[in-house]
Amino acid sequence: xxxxxxxxxxxxxxxxxxxxxxxxxxxxxxxxxxxxxxxxxxxxxxxxxxxxxxxxxxxxxxxxxxxxxxxxxxxxxxxxxxxxxxxxxxxxxxxxxxxxxxxxxxxxxxxxxxxxxxxxxxxxxxxxxxxxxxxxxxxxxxxxxxxxxxxxxxxxxxxxxxxxxxxxxxxxxxxxxxxxxxxxxxxxxxxxxxxxxxxxxxxxxxxxxxxxxxxxxxxxxxxxxxxxxxxxxxxxxxxxxxxxxxxxxxxxxxxx
Amino acid sequence: xxxxxxxxxxxxxxxxxxxxxxxxxxxxxxxxxxxxxxxxxxxxxxxxxxxxxxxxxxxxxxxxxxxxxxxxxxxxxxxxxxxxxxxxxxxxxxxxxxxxxxxxxxxxxxxxxxxxxxxxxxxxxxxxxxxxxxxxxxxxxxxxxxxxxxxxxxxxxxxxxxxxxxxxxxxxxxxxxxxxxxxxxxxxxxxxxxxxxxxxxxxxxxxxxxxxxxxxxxxxxxxxxxxxxxxxxxxxxxxxxxxxxxxxxxxxxxxxxxxxxxxxxxxxxxxxxxxxxxxxxxxxxxxxxxxxxxxxxxxxxxxxxxxxxxxxxxxxxxxxxxxxxxxxxxxxxxxxxxxxxxxxxxxxxxxxxxxxxxxxxxxxxxxxxxxxxxxxxxxxxxxxxxx
Ligand SMILES: Nc1ncnc2c1ncn2[C@@H]1O[C@H](COP(=O)(O)OP(=O)(O)OP(=O)(O)O)[C@@H](O)[C@H]1O
Ligand SMILES: [Mg+2]
Numbered sequence: 140x141x142x143x144x145x146x147x148x149x150x151x152x153x154x155x156x157x158x159x160x161x162x163x164x165x166x167x168x169x170x171x172x173x174x175x176x177x178x179x180x181x182x183x184x185x186x187x188x189x190x191x192x193x194x195x196x197x198x199x200x201x202x203x204x205x206x207x208x209x210x211x212x213x214x215x216x217x218x219x220x221x222x223x224x225x226x227x228x229x230x231x232x233x234x235x236x237x238x239x240x241x242x243x244x245x246x247x248x249x250x251x252x253x254x255x256x257x258x259x260x261x262x263x264x265x266x267x268x269x270x271x272x273x274x275x276x277x278x279x280x281x282x283x284x285x286x287x288x289x290x291x292x293x294x295x296x297x298x299x300x301x302x303x304x305x306x307x308x309x310x311x312x313x314x315x316x317x318x319x320x321x322x323x324x325x326x327x328x329x330x331x332x333x334x335x336x337x338x339x340x341x342x343x344x345x346x347x348x349x350x351x352x353x354x355x356x357x358x359x360x361x362x363x364x365x366x367x368x369x370x371x372x373x374x375x376x377x378x379x380x381x382x383x384x385x386x387x388x389x390x391x392x393x394x395x
Numbered sequence: 396x397x398x399x400x401x402x403x404x405x406x407x408x409x410x411x412x413x414x415x416x417x418x419x420x421x422x423x424x425x426x427x428x429x430x431x432x433x434x435x436x437x438x439x440x441x442x443x444x445x446x447x448x449x450x451x452x453x454x455x456x457x458x459x460x461x462x463x464x465x466x467x468x469x470x471x472x473x474x475x476x477x478x479x480x481x482x483x484x485x486x487x488x489x490x491x492x493x494x495x496x497x498x499x500x501x502x503x504x505x506x507x508x509x510x511x512x513x514x515x516x517x518x519x520x521x522x523x524x525x526x527x528x529x530x531x532x533x534x535x536x537x538x539x540x541x542x543x544x545x546x547x548x549x550x551x552x553x554x555x556x557x558x559x560x561x562x563x564x565x566x567x568x569x570x571x572x573x574x575x576x577x578x579x580x581x582x583x584x585x586x587x588x589x590x591x592x593x594x595x596x597x598x599x600x601x602x603x604x605x606x607x608x609x610x611x612x613x614x615x616x617x618x619x620x621x622x623x624x625x626x627x628x629x630x631x632x633x634x635x636x637x638x639x640x641x642x643x644x645x646x647x648x649x650x651x652x653x654x655x656x657x658x659x660x661x662x663x664x665x666x667x668x669x670x671x672x673x674x675x676x677x678x679x680x681x682x683x684x685x686x687x688x689x690x691x692x693x694x695x696x697x698x699x700x701x702x703x704x705x706x707x708x709x710x711x712x713x714x715x716x717x718x719x720x721x722x723x724x725x726x727x728x729x730x731x732x733x734x735x736x737x738x739x740x741x742x743x744x745x746x747x748x749x750x751x752x753x754x755x756x757x758x759x760x761x762x763x764x765x766x767x768x769x770x771x772x773x774x775x776x777x778x779x780x781x782x
Contacts, residue, residue: 173679194731194732195728196724197724216731217731218736218737218740222734223730226732227732229729229732233725233728233729235726235730235743235747236748236750237747237748237749237751238504238730238743238746238750238751243730243733243743246730246735250733250734250735250736250739251734274689282747283729286472303733
């Protein structure tokens with residue numbers, strides 16, 4: 140079993156008016172074999188949490204720790220974190236002109252595994268992974284995410300998840316912008332990944348819709364840069380019924 | 396009769412098309428303040444722009460002509476030079492014209508379709524004795540061929556190149572500047588494109604101390620098409636200058652100019668001037684020009700000047716774009732977040748940057764060579780840049 144542990148994490152971004160604190164002490168522990176859902180209103184800092192774990196240079200860590208099996212990951216470079224077993228499916232996957240999906244995936248796989256994948260099986264694996272998320276195999280020859288529709292980008296993220304098969308996956312609103320068929324395809328991919336048993340999932344979402352397909356073990360309510368509440372799957376049902384209002388109000392009062 | 400008279404073109408008051416002249420007296424020694432010289436480091440031209448003798452013969456020229464293509468060196472006086480309608484537009488060009496004793500004439504017969512490239516290798520054997528050259532490439536009606544000029548070694552070289560693409564012909568013409576670091580090369584090229592003919596002009600500039608390549612194209616009939624693709628990579632101290640001029644002299648013609656360059660190292664300098672003139676009679680034309688520069692380190696400078704002059708209201712499309720930027724953090728973050736080490740991510744991004752031009756060159760062996768050359772250039776620097 141592996142553990143991803145976030146303790147009292149404080150993060151700022153640099154704005155024209157100076158440092159702005161976005162994460163205000165986040166505590167969260169994810170073990171392999173578990174699916175955690177993080178739900179929260181727009182602007183509450185969900186993506187900030189995801190990017191901070193992945194090491195995006197825009198975010199400044201001002202306090203707290205993030206460890207993977209006790210090893211500090213905040214001192215690692217972005218690529219070292221990925222090689223240590225972290226994966227971030229991005230809310231807005233980046234277009235990289237001129238770099239083919241095939242070349243990108245092979246380079247990533249080689250970096251993660253420390254050796255080049257076997258040529259013969261690899262091409263098959265890539266085609267199969269694309270097919271499972273209903274992307275035509277022609278996508279392998281296209282530039283990474285360039286000209287992909289929103290839904291295609293998300294499905295491409297899930298294809299990468301399956302091919303790179305990390306220990307922990309942070310999925311940042313992988314469900315947003317998907318029609319119902321694509322939502323099912325993406326959910327199936329996440330479930331195949333987590334059904335391996337020894338994988339951990341941190342599923343960030345704004346809506347409960349995806350939780351019909353992916354069953355979380357834990358639900359965390361994320362408001363104003365903190366975990367405001369947590370519970371089992373039933374908490375998602377309550378959020379579905381009542382929304383975030385009560386948490387947002389409480390957070391506003393606390394900071395007032 | 397000049398070409399303009401032959402085509403009955405309306406006169407244009409435009410700095411984009413200077414009056415040419417064979418008479419050296421019409422081309423005073425540039426001071427560096429002239430529009431066409433202001434980016435060029437004249438001090439490093441070894442007096443090519445002044446009066447340096449151009450009789451040097453330290454170079455060798457080797458031609459491997461594809462079957463069916465003829466390549467002969469003809470005494471200048473007996474040659475067909477001038478066939479493109481070109482008249483020297485600057486002093487270096489006029490001096491090279493006067494100094495060249497022979498003209499290499501490469502001729503593709505009408506209707507010949509030849510896949511195999513014809514290659515002309517210009518090898519410089521030293522920089523001390525400046526030399527001059529003249530190349531004339533003629534692609535006969537409805538022919539299809541590839542001609543590659545490959546420069547290497549050390550030279551101080553002034554040159555004129557003329558390209559005539561007759562009606563319905565398709566020509567790919569490539570120059571590869573793979574000079575040693577000490578070479579100075581000032582080349583003026585002019586192409587004239589016939590009715591429904593297509594010219595794909597590819598300029599690859601990697602080596603040399605100063606490379607200044609001025610390339611112009613005009614059209615002898617309707618429906619002609621010119622694509623100018625360029626890839627350049629400037630290292631510390633290098634000056635690489637491309638001056639492009641698409642002169643739309645006939646209706647329903649096309650020009651598409653796309654150049655991409657990378658720069659690395661102290662005082663690496665690139666210049667790209669993209670001029671397009673759409674004359675009154677050039678109705679229904681389509682033109683697009685773009686230049687993108689990727690600045691890999693501090694201390695490097697890219698100048699990029701697109702310029703469009705339109706004399707007719709009736710065009711199908713005209714546009715230009717110019718960008719100069721550094722590595723995009725988002726690209727690097729995305730690649731690194733998949734485990735790809737930073738250095739490798741940078742290399743992928745640079746290759747990706749050039750890729751959409753390289754894959755359009757259409758000569759596979761050349762594409763592979765170019766990818767390898769870029770890899771070599773990158774080996775020098777990219778691994779140790781701070782973001
Ligand atoms: N450069 C910046 N300057 C100022 N504020 C910023 C900057 N970058 C992020 N923020 C703010 O940080 C907050 C958290 O943003 P984040 O993207 O993490 O929210 P989120 O919970 O993912 O929202 P969503 O549900 O819309 O994806 C937002 O209020 C955002 O405006
Ligand atoms: Mg977000």
